[in-house]
Amino acid sequence: MANALVFIDNPGAALKKSSLELLTIARSLGETAVAFTGELNDDVAATLGAYGATTVYQPSVDDLDNYLVGPKAAYLAAAVAASGATAVLVDNSPEGKEIAGRLGIKLNAGVITDVVGVEADGTAHKSVLAGSYNTTAKATTPVTILSVKANNVEPAPAGAATAPATATVEVPAEGLANSARIAARTEKPVSGRPDLSEARIVVAGGRGVDGDFGPVEELADALGAAVGASRAATDAGWIGHDAQVGQTGVTVSPQLYISAGISGAIQQKAGMQTSKVIVAINKDAESPVFEIADYGIIGDLFKVLPQATAEIQKRKG
């Protein structure tokens, strides 16, 4: 009997760092099983073993991706029953949270989202109200479902690797009924930069970049960072909506957030105020972003960013 079940959705050729983090947390809860979807290639299977998974479940049907979350929740419910797990861990993506939500109703289980830490008894830590409160919450039900934010534990393999058993889980037919169907899907261009929600460093630009994200991107590349943006910049079409950080964009919690030409409206702050270190570059000394910056520079981003980029390159040699 597993204690914890980790949902890993279509990882492709390698597991994402956030999945390794879930596996690391799961081990602290006890014996770990994985509910997997998509092609399970040998490398991925070996990594699951290295992270201590004892059983890897796979669905009996392979068209779960053609629907919005309903069938995945149905599959996961069946995998919980098969594994006997009392804690289910999913990632904190919009889809992960929805699967968690539906699964909660199916299993009469409490769901806690946006989790940043889990204790051995399943107590979860999260911050709420745009980072203004730290809370601990707990499910009062036999099964606990947690959607966990990335970047809160260091992924660590198990002391001894396992050779996980595989098992197929029958996906209940009613999971497909009453679900929205995906009629068309286009892949967005990939940037080669780290994923915004998981990046250790984010460099973000706002209306102040005035249509030119060049200096922001160059500093990001010198730091190995992801590029973010304010809504003013994405609404202007200077960069894709995916880059938007904030209440209605991506929530980030990196080690370092560099904000350039962003005023720091409440909706923008909501997405980044749990960053460890915040640096702000803005021409206007009155900008609210300076209220939360650890290091603020009153100046022109078109001078400050290129100079910093050149200096980093010089020091790296």
Add this chain to the structure above:
Amino acid sequence: MKIVVLVKHVPDAQFDRHITGPGNTTDRDESILSELDEYALEAALQLAEERGGPKAGNEVIALSMGPSGAVNAVKKSLQIGAYSGVHLSDDALAGSDAAATSLALAAAIRHISADGRPVDLVLTGMASTDGETSLIPAQLAERLQFPQVTFASSLEVSGGQISARRDAGAFSETVEAQLPAVVSVTDQINEPRYPNFKGILAAKKKKIAALSLADIGVDASQVGLAGSWTVVESAEARPPRTAGTIITDDGDAGIKLVDFLAAQKLL
């Protein structure tokens, strides 16, 4: 079409927000209509107007669950243009988590459907601006056994079918579902209208139905702290971030920035 829009009364994010009381719940004294729900309301009004508005039998019903003050979210929705309102309120609802909230809302929607005209569409914002869990649309859909379409950035309804565009991580998607459905919309979908003087006057004549748990056939033990499946054990205010060092660029701020990053071991 009969459309229900979920509208939540939430603490205004422009001010400090507080968690209080034995259940560690949010203080709702300074509350407003959650701004993300305005996009759902606008989407509902557009769908109804395309179909000839109220005269053609369309309905846009703003539904809020919450204490007495929550009726203000319904009133604001009526001023913006919702045709009628429903306020579900009961002392036993206090402290409901997402699971208990979705149970009560599902029962309210069944009640609203019970007049012989079933609800075709439930529209919601992408998240509330207080709890921000985004769980309600999915949990409501599961309870009603409706398809869910979430984070829609465009929406079309024809012939009993809904079609929406959404951004999903690495993909852009077009999704389709049969009505009745639960749909959450993002702030990309439209530009919400403001209440005007005419709307404010008209709102005074619109009906708000007050529902209690007894009206919707829900027992007090199923909702509130008693019916919730999660508890918030503790809540501690984080010390607000304080401003750090602020310098004015004298021509070498980029270099000073790199010194700072090096000192913080961030390079």
